[in-house]
Amino acid sequence: MEYLKVEFEERRRVMVNNVPNGFTNSVIEAPGGAHTVTLAPPVDFSPTSQEVWLENTAPMDACRISFHKLPPAAIPPAPGRPS
């Protein structure tokens, strides 16, 4: 098993390979290898998703990635909404 920590300004559900798996700022367990990581809506963060490779991690030495909260003006309009 490998370990991932997704850093974000607030507590938000983490999506690993499009499936809800744990929350931001806490250690998430996942099998080794490639994964796509993103956060649950609203899409007010950047980047929209990240590819990670998990290998040789430990709970205290987890793979760390960060998402940053966008200012309201930079948030892309939801699909179907007038911009």
Added chain:
Amino acid sequence: MKTGRRAAAVFLLGTLGLLVPACAHYPLNARLTEYRADGGYRFDPLLADEKADELFVCLSFSGGGTRAAAFAYGVMKSLRETTIPLRGTTVSFLSEVDCISSVSGGSFTAAYYGLFGDRIFTEFEDRFLRRDIESELFWRVLSPINWARLASPYWSRIDLAAELYDETVFKERTFVELIASPRRPFIIMNATRLANGSRFQFTQEEFDFLGSDLSEYKVARAVAASSAFPVLLSPLSLWSYPPPAGSSPPEDYVQALKSAAADQGRYYRALHRMELMTGDRKYIHLMDGGLADNIGLRTIMAGWESTDGFILRRMNDGGIKRLVVIAVNARTDPPEYLSSSERPPGLGSVAYKVATVSMENYSFDTVDLMRRLEQGRDQLQRTTADCQRHLDRSCPSAPPVDQLRRVPACIVEVSFEAIQPEGRRGEFLGLPTSFALSGRQVDALIQIGGELLAQNRDFQKLLRALRGEPSLGAGAGEKGNCS
């Protein structure tokens, strides 16, 4: 003249009577018209309040014909009589079971409980355990109408067996009935894909890869596939259809295929399923689930080790506070005669050994593997917790170290090996794998299932912990995750 016409008519009717059944075809699994992530027989739609995950219990029922079915049934009876305090009330341990993964003979018990709930305790013994299924099947094979059907290349002994189970045990129930009764436990019946030896589970998640809808499929056919003992029974076949428009492969599998080296289990699980999604029609031929895993634990492990697994997701979310896995293993160790003969074994002996030897070997490995997974996680939890304690003492101003979520996982194995004294143990270890045991043997198996669970030290530790009773201390072996 009239006699000649009558003879011709009788001949024609007779020929038709033989030819029509000879065109017999096994029932087809339906094509999936629309993919729905929350549709069909899956774990997630089964109703349970959030707190139901706190104590997450999975059972695994091994293969072994009626011996395994009766043994699992005995353990279930005992679990039903065992009570624990939970959420301010007292509940039966059995009512807290969230999933049952089953193989071969164990699938009869699991499927019956999934379909009929507590009725199993008044019906199942007469409807299955105490019957001579083998003789009933034999008489069906002897029926002339079935000779003609068996002459068809698309109808075989397994279809006859499935028909028998459908009519007399499962009363024509389909997976619709399992979906319509949206309560846990989630029943996962396991078979083995003959083409590559991989596990195949009768869930909508697996059927998505076949582009097929499991809902209308007969539960009896799933049980038949799970218990299709090699050589004695023929494989059960399913069709694989092109995936419905708009569906795409799961992202976890797309990512898994990027490298075999990182996690071979993840890679091959993805490879074996994704190869069905190529768009060409393929045919899946299934045999006894015991060929891939004779105790049903690997399906639970897969749920624990993959990001789309029903266990790991709940552990990462913090929903599961304690994980309990009870493996009911009806493995036997009959006297071995091959080594005392100078003459090389005949075809029959070789076929039997080839069919069964891998089942026994993998049972040892799988229990060990599950325990190592649990112990490894427990060591990591304790290491990180210790680290934090040291840091708190030596450098209180330092930021906290990352902790692994504490989820005690208790693995309980119930098997004949624990029977005392030795003579009594030998009686059970020598029981045959068959679908025709005597009433006395069935009684003994039901009783020993309950006894072994009640005497199991890990299970007793677990009960003390759940009831808030003091542990007996490290000297009494109360150190593991069950306490």
